[in-house]
Every structure is written in C-alpha cells, then in structure tokens.
Amino acid sequence: MSKRLQGIITPIIAVLLGIIVxxxxxxxxxxxxxxxxxxxxxxxxxxxxxxxxxxxQVTPYILAGLAVAFAFRVGLFNIGVEGQFIVGWLAAVWVGTSFDLPKIIHLPLAIIAATVAGALWAYIPGLLKARLRVHEVIVTIMLNYTALHVSNYLIKNVLTNHKDRTGMIKESASLRSDWLQSITDYSRLHWGIIIAVICCFIMWFLLERTTKGFELRAVGFNQDAAQYAGMNVNRTIILSMVISGAFAGLAGAMDGLGTFGYVTVKSGFTGVGFDGIAIALLGGNTALGVFFSAILFGALKVGALNMPLEAGVPNELVDIIIALIVFFVASSYIIRVVLNRFGKKDVK
Structure with missing residues (x-):
C-alpha cells in the first residue's frame, strides 16, 4: 500500500476507532x-x-491547525499556538478599538497587527532554538502563560480603566457581515472563513511549489543533510516559527474581529491553540488535511452543545471522543503496521 493512500486511510480509521470506543x-x-x-x-x-x-468555529481552527502543521513540517513542535493566538486577538482588538479609519484601511491594518503580533511572539522560541538550541517545546509552553497574563494586564491597565472587557471594535474593523448572518439565521458567521481558506492555499503553495518550501521541508526531514547541502538551517528554523506564529495570530484576529468583537480578561486558556495540535495531527500536517480535520472538530464542538438538550448526554463525552481520536492518530504506527500486513496479503 502506497504511503499516500496510508496517509488518507490512517486518520479515517483513527476517527472511526474513536467513535467506536x-x-x-x-x-x-x-x-x-x-x-x-x-x-x-x-x-x-x-x-x-x-x-x-x-x-x-471552523475558521480559527483551520488557522490554528495550519500554525501547528507548518512548524511540524519543518521538524518543530510549536506548542505555543495558544499564546500566539491570544496576542493576535489582543493586537487585533487594540487596533480595532483605537483608530477611526476607512474600512478599506482599518480592517486590513487590524488583521496585519494580529499577524505580526503572533509572528513576533513565535520569533522568540525560533531565535532561541536556532541560536542556542533551546528546545522550542519548553519555551513555547512558558510563553503561553506569559501571553495569557501579559494580555490580561494590558486589557485592565492599558486598553481599559481596570475593566475586565474592552469595548466593541469599530465597525470599520469588523469581519462581520449582515448578509452572512441573515442567511444563517443570525449566527456569528463572518468573512474570516475566506481568509482561512486562502491561508490553506498559501501554505500548500509555499511548501509544495516554491524553492523556499523545498528548503523548509528539507530542514524538517534532516537538518544535518540540509546544512551539508548549503542551506541556512538556523534562518529556516526562525522563518518557520515566524510563519507558524503568523497563522496563529491571524486565528486570534478571527475571534477578535469576527466572532466576539472585543477581548476579555481570561481566567485560563481558550483551548483553540491546543485543539490546533490535534487538528494538525489528524490532518497529517497538510493544508488539505487540516481543512477537513478542522471541519470535523468544529462540527463536534458545536454539535456537542445540543447533546445534553436533546439526548440528555453530557457534552464532555465529545471531548472524550476527540481525545480518543487523537490517541489513535498518535498511535498511527500500529494502524500502519496492520495496513501494511493487509497490503502484503492482497499482493500474495
């Protein structure tokens, strides 16, 4: 059985096993x-x-999944997507509430601010990894907590006068659409889904169709071989973390400029960044895989809210199913062994 076919079948089997268990x-x-x-x-x-x-719900999930997947493809484990998501959200709302500009300028400026904030936050572990070989998992985990508490401080002491929530962003910085909301019975759907889909294409094109993408993937496969071939491994590590953080910051903008339109003091993490890890794993760290994986996770998260109302089943069971799916994806080596054995039998 080909590796491409295995890559498609393995996550499907993982989902089915998670549902069965x-x-x-x-x-x-x-x-x-x-x-x-x-x-x-x-x-x-x-x-x-x-x-x-x-x-x-799928919109920030796609971008968080892309953030994790992009780093994975370069051999890095970006656990800090949650923190990058938070600083992106904060930056987007800060720009959205602080300026009076035409929409054609204000909205792109808020989106760019979120993207840059996430990229800069991810630059720190990228630089430490490249220059000092400090493991990115440790640094990104610590930066998650730093992002949470720094953002809470800035909300209470800079963006507001000791309040737990900022005001609403200006309409000129909003991703919301009266038309989209009207055709979906006034859900919180916004134009961010278009941005998320475009980012899927950007990641695919960058990694699969450009020279820089080949260099990024080469470093992910084998850093020593890439170094021997004349590639600048340190610069590639930093670049990959910056791009990963940019996706994560953009995910934060989707909630700041679209779903909510404000930012609040948080008692804990949002969970979007951590869900992005599961989405990337299930999607095989590919842009198309992340897209479909995010749809599954979004449907599970939103649909779970109806389970206690209609069936009397606690929605925490959906979290258990998601955890089981991630477990089976993480155990995909066993699934691949079984598939290989079946493949050999078919050949005989």
Whole structure:
C-alpha cells in the first residue's frame, strides 16, 4: 500500500476507532449512543443557524491547525499556538478599538497587527532554538502563560480603566457581515472563513511549489543533510516559527474581529491553540488535511452543545471522543503496521 493512500486511510480509521470506543463508553455509562450522535448531528447541521456556527468555529481552527502543521513540517513542535493566538486577538482588538479609519484601511491594518503580533511572539522560541538550541517545546509552553497574563494586564491597565472587557471594535474593523448572518439565521458567521481558506492555499503553495518550501521541508526531514547541502538551517528554523506564529495570530484576529468583537480578561486558556495540535495531527500536517480535520472538530464542538438538550448526554463525552481520536492518530504506527500486513496479503 502506497504511503499516500496510508496517509488518507490512517486518520479515517483513527476517527472511526474513536467513535467506536466512544460508543462503548456511552453504552457502559447508560446513554443511548444513537440518540447522542443524532443530537450531535442535529446540533451541527440540523438548522442553518447551527451550520453557520460550525463554519464560524471552523475558521480559527483551520488557522490554528495550519500554525501547528507548518512548524511540524519543518521538524518543530510549536506548542505555543495558544499564546500566539491570544496576542493576535489582543493586537487585533487594540487596533480595532483605537483608530477611526476607512474600512478599506482599518480592517486590513487590524488583521496585519494580529499577524505580526503572533509572528513576533513565535520569533522568540525560533531565535532561541536556532541560536542556542533551546528546545522550542519548553519555551513555547512558558510563553503561553506569559501571553495569557501579559494580555490580561494590558486589557485592565492599558486598553481599559481596570475593566475586565474592552469595548466593541469599530465597525470599520469588523469581519462581520449582515448578509452572512441573515442567511444563517443570525449566527456569528463572518468573512474570516475566506481568509482561512486562502491561508490553506498559501501554505500548500509555499511548501509544495516554491524553492523556499523545498528548503523548509528539507530542514524538517534532516537538518544535518540540509546544512551539508548549503542551506541556512538556523534562518529556516526562525522563518518557520515566524510563519507558524503568523497563522496563529491571524486565528486570534478571527475571534477578535469576527466572532466576539472585543477581548476579555481570561481566567485560563481558550483551548483553540491546543485543539490546533490535534487538528494538525489528524490532518497529517497538510493544508488539505487540516481543512477537513478542522471541519470535523468544529462540527463536534458545536454539535456537542445540543447533546445534553436533546439526548440528555453530557457534552464532555465529545471531548472524550476527540481525545480518543487523537490517541489513535498518535498511535498511527500500529494502524500502519496492520495496513501494511493487509497490503502484503492482497499482493500474495
């Protein structure tokens, strides 16, 4: 069996195994899995409002998944997408609330601010990794907490007068659309989904169709061989982290300029950055895979809200199913061994 076919089948099997084990857990817990999954489907696609909310949820998921996947492709593990997401959100709202500009200038400026904020936040672990060989996992984990608490301080002491929430961004900086909301029964759907899809294409084109992308992938495969071939490994590491952080910061802009239109003091992490890790793993660290993986996760997250209402099933079971899917994806080596054995039998 070809590696390409394995790459497609493995995540599908992981999803199916996660659903099967989740079904067994529901049965053991005394819940009806058929009613639960029916409620999950209805909560995601049963009404046009729910569909709009799924697309809205998918938007930052795509970008967070791309952020993790891009770093993975260069051999780096960016655990700091959550922190980069937070600083991107903060930067977008700061620009969105602080200036009075025409929309054609204000909205792009807010988006660029979020992208630059995420990129700069990711530059720190990239620089430390390239120059001092400090492991990026340790640095990015610490920077997540730094981003959380620094953003909380800035919200209370700079953006507001000791308040826990900023004001709404100016309409000229908003991604919201009355037309999109009206056709989805006034969901929170916004134009950010277009930006997310464009970013999928950008990642694919950059990695698969450019010389710089070849260099990035070469460093990911083998840093020593890339160095021997004359590639600047240190510069490539920094660049990959900056691009990864840019995607994450842009994901924050989707919530700051689209879903909410403000930023609040947070008692904990949003979870979007950490979900991005699972999305990238399930999507095989490819742009197309991340796109479909984000749709699955978005549908599960939004549909889960309907499970307690319609089927009396706690929506935490969806988190268990997602965790199981990630577990089976992480255990994909076992799935590949089984697929290879079946493939050899077919050849015989």
């Amino acid at each position: 989740g079904t067994i857990i529901m049965l053991v817990s005394g819940y009806n899995p058929i009613s639960a999954y029916n409620a999950l489907w209805n909560g995601a696609f049963g009404e046009v409002y729910y569909f709009g909310e799924v697309v809205r």
